[in-house]
Amino acid sequence: MNIRNVSLKDYDKIKILFKRHNMNMIDFKRWVNLWKKNPSLKNNKIKWIKGWVIEKNNKIVGHIGHFPMQYFLNKKPYLCSVIYGWAVDEQFRSLSIVLLKRYFSQTNVDLFLATNLNETSSKIMKMIKVKEVPAKSLNYSLVIALNLQNVIKVFFRNISFPFKKFILNIFASFLLLFLKKKLNSWKNKFSPKNIVKHNEIDGKFDLLWKKIKGSQKNKLLFRRDKNWLKWHLDYFIKNRKAWIYLSIKNRKINGYSICIEKNNLKTGIKSALLIDLIALKEPNKTSKNLIGSNITEAKRRNCDIFEFRGFDNEKISYMNSFDPFKKKLLNNPFCYKPNNKKLNKLLAQSKYWCPSYLDGDAIVDL
Numbered sequence: 001m002n003i004r005n006v007s008l009k010d011y012d013k014i015k016i017l018f019k020r021h022n023m024n025m026i027d028f029k030r031w032v033n034l035w036k037k038n039p040s041l042k043n044n045k046i047k048w049i050k051g052w053v054i055e056k057n058n059k060i061v062g063h064i065g066h067f068p069m070q071y072f073l074n075k076k077p078y079l080c081s082v083i084y085g086w087a088v089d090e091q092f093r094s095l096s097i098v099l100l101k102r103y104f105s106q107t108n109v110d111l112f113l114a115t116n117l118n119e120t121s122s123k124i125m126k127m128i129k130v131k132e133v134p135a136k137s138l139n140y141s142l143v144i145a146l147n148l149q150n151v152i153k154v155f156f157r158n159i160s161f162p163f164k165k166f167i168l169n170i171f172a173s174f175l176l177l178f179l180k181k182k183l184n185s186w187k188n189k190f191s192p193k194n195i196v197k198h199n200e201i202d203g204k205f206d207l208l209w210k211k212i213k214g215s216q217k218n219k220l221l222f223r224r225d226k227n228w229l230k231w232h233l234d235y236f237i238k239n240r241k242a243w244i245y246l247s248i249k250n251r252k253i254n255g256y257s258i259c260i261e262k263n264n265l266k267t268g269i270k271s272a273l274l275i276d277l278i279a280l281k282e283p284n285k286t287s288k289n290l291i292g293s294n295i296t297e298a299k300r301r302n303c304d305i306f307e308f309r310g311f312d313n314e315k316i317s318y319m320n321s322f323d324p325f326k327k328k329l330l331n332n333p334f335c336y337k338p339n340n341k342k343l344n345k346l347l348a349q350s351k352y353w354c355p356s357y358l359d360g361d362a363i364v365d366l
Contacts, residue, residue: 003098006051006065008032014053014085020086024365030235034364039227048330054088054095062088064099068359070072070110070223072213073352077223078110078343082360086114086121094313096124104337111347112337115360117330126317133334134350137310142324144186144306146299148176154267186322190292197297198244198256201229201237208253211280219312219354220347224276231233232358236260241366245293247286254281257290260357261301263289264366272298272306275314275357287318295322310334310356334359 013038015025023032033039035049041048046068054062065084070077081101088096104112118124123235126132145151149172156168176183209225222228236242247255258276263269276296279286291308298306308319334355338344346352357363 002055003052003095003102004055005049006053006063008050010053010060014063014065015065017060017087017089018085020089022301023084023085023087026107026365033231034065034067037231038067038199039231040070046108048115051084052099054092054099056092059309059321061092062095062099064309066101067101067361068109068227069113071220072223073217073220073343073346075213075217078340079108080111080113081106081109081111083112083116084361097128100124100128106340110338110340111343112339113360114335114357115333115362117331117335120324122331122333122335130335130337131348132332133241133336133355134348135310135312135332135334135351135353135355136350137312137316138329138332138334138355140309140329142308142316142319142329143305143327144295144298144322144324145183146295146306147302147304148172148183150178150304151269152272154269157267174291182323186292186295186324189322192289192293192296194247194249195289196246196248199237201226201233201244204253205229208278208280212278215280216354220352221354222359224278232363233258233260234257236363237364243294243297245290245297247290249281255279255283255286255290257294258358259294259298260340260363260366261303263312269305270301270303272301272303273357273363274306274308277311277318278358285316288321291319291322310354310359312351312354314344315354335360 011028011031018025040046048068051063051065053060063137064086066081067084069080069082073079099330114125141175150170152172203226205224205226209223233242242258242260245257246253256278257274260273260275262271262273277287277290336347338347
């Protein structure tokens with residue numbers, strides 16, 4: 001039995017481990033770029049271990065990876081270590097804690113963050129006193145149903161009964177009639193007048209980040225400049241799995257949003273996830289116009305649902321104006337551990353959080 005640092009040569013064996021745990025492994029190039037193109041690690045600014053593996057008889061039976069992300073709070077930068085791909089085979093499960101100890105023993109970071117935990121791993125984190133992100137908005141999703149028939153089909157996919165297809169078609173028709181007003185109410189809640197699609201992450205985001213950093217200084221925010229957003233989202237933009245909308249008034253950008261497509265191969269549901277929503281002026285109007293434009297684009301792309309999860313109370317109120325369904329989730333997948341006394345005090349308060357799918361590794365394996 002050997003516990004050692006992750007090497008690039010471990011990719012294939014880690015992929016096999018992930019497969020045993022029903023976890024998706026991104027392709028080799030994307031995996032390498034978590035570190036190679038990471039703005040914090042370019043030009044060897046800081047030394048970084050990619051993670052740790054448990055190895056037995058030349059087989060990887062456990063893994064915990066991590067990569068850096070830069071966050072800001074009160075205009076001050078903080079280096080964050082994000083957990084990625086924590087998995088240990090059942091017969092070696094007792095060594096999970098050993099991997100976590102290696103991870104949390106780092107002294108060169110200000111904050112540890114996990115954003116993709118299942119029920120079991122969340123319980124382990126709580127056992128070792130790692131805190132759950134104090135945002136109630138992570139316990140549920142706000143959903144706009146765009147293709148109710150497919151959603152119903154997926155809901156009943158594991159249930160067999162006579163004349164299933166015929167009965168479900170009748171049931172779907174009844175629901176469409178009964179929920180017609182709710183399903184279509186979003187269409188009249190916004191105006192697309194000043195909303196423009198943007199096809200790349202460019203220098204505009206450097207200017208926007210300077211404004212965001214000042215106007216939202218009391219929130220813990222991932223650094224949203226050109227370099228960091230390109231590192232995080234370039235794969236999705238290039239493969240047309242993400243789209244950006246700008247809100248422009250008097251030739252000035254006063255807000256933007258980013259959405260990502262998610263295809264769930266197990267269920268067959270195609271989702272549109274709102275991962276970022278920024279309004280610099282007229283936040284109510286700007287936010288609603290951006291949300292509505294994104295729902296429209298999601299429908300055009302034949303998505304089954306549009307999903308809004310996380311964020312703060314203000315942004316939740318904008319989404320609620322579209323009369324969404326509320327879906328309760330099994331667990332809050334976000335947890336954190338400060339490595340800094342000042343952060344420890346601040347982050348215990350929910351008002352400093354505005355979490356979304358943009359944070360951590362929440363979208364890495366999509």
